[in-house]
Amino acid sequence: MVTAMPKQINHRAEIQDETEVHSPEGWNVRNYDVVNSTNLVAASFPAWTVVRANQQNHGRGRFQRKWISDAGGLWFSAVIPINSDSATAGTLPLAAGLAVCDSFCQLGVPQLRMRWPNDVLVQDRKLAGLLLDQFTPGLCVVGIGINVHNRPEALDASLEFRITRLADVVPNPPELANLMGLVLRNIRRVQLDLESCGFDSLLPRVNQLWGAPRRVELDLDGELHRGAFMGVDAQGRLILAKDTGATSAYAPHQVRHLQEI
Numbered sequence: 001m002v003t004a005m006p007k008q009i010n011h012r013a014e015i016q017d018e019t020e021v022h023s024p025e026g027w028n029v030r031n032y033d034v035v036n037s038t039n040l041v042a043a044s045f046p047a048w049t050v051v052r053a054n055q056q057n058h059g060r061g062r063f064q065r066k067w068i069s070d071a072g073g074l075w076f077s078a079v080i081p082i083n084s085d086s087a088t089a090g091t092l093p094l095a096a097g098l099a100v101c102d103s104f105c106q107l108g109v110p111q112l113r114m115r116w117p118n119d120v121l122v123q124d125r126k127l128a129g130l131l132l133d134q135f136t137p138g139l140c141v142v143g144i145g146i147n148v149h150n151r152p153e154a155l156d157a158s159l160e161f162r163i164t165r166l167a168d169v170v171p172n173p174p175e176l177a178n179l180m181g182l183v184l185r186n187i188r189r190v191q192l193d194l195e196s197c198g199f200d201s202l203l204p205r206v207n208q209l210w211g212a213p214r215r216v217e218l219d220l221d222g223e224l225h226r227g228a229f230m231g232v233d234a235q236g237r238l239i240l241a242k243d244t245g246a247t248s249a250y251a252p253h254q255v256r257h258l259q260e261i
Contacts, residue, residue, distance in 0.1 A: 038077040043135040052076035072150035091236040099186035125164035
């Protein structure tokens, strides 16, 4: 799901130390020391702009959940053009997740998988997350957070056995700027595939990243459903095989929380 957000956002007083760099991939990269949220800063920029920060004070995930964005990680948001009326618009989060996973595969990350709809894990530990917002028509902000050298568990002890870092799973991870460039190249490529061939062309690769069918519990805003997660359909909806034998499909905005059980 691409989340629609209010257009009127006052973020300028909450950023520090801006610099601008033009990357060879054709993106206009704006680097900051500290921001509230790279997605919110990116809200007012045109397509093909990237906002990167060393730290976020108010990093967030789905449904405004807190995302710790401490120094040493890669925190950035990329603004890309979209056709909001296109059938593929709702599958963009999964396509972006595929681009991140492709980047990790190229680095040799082992035991990589996705957790619907926007987490990237190594086994059962979170390595990266995505959040997509739409602040203005025709543009989507793709927010990506990757644990690289940072230690979020030092700020939140509950994360001790729930996260991992790129430095833990590959020898000599790339510099943050080079890692971001790799992800941006894959985002461009996947977006072109999505536009030219549709999500059906990406669906088999996306479904391979979930791993074996897993039992999950879905929180549909207070209503709980259990069953086996069977992948996603051509609209990007979660397919749940319930214990009753019935099969249902759920869009991301319907599912407040997914827990693997």
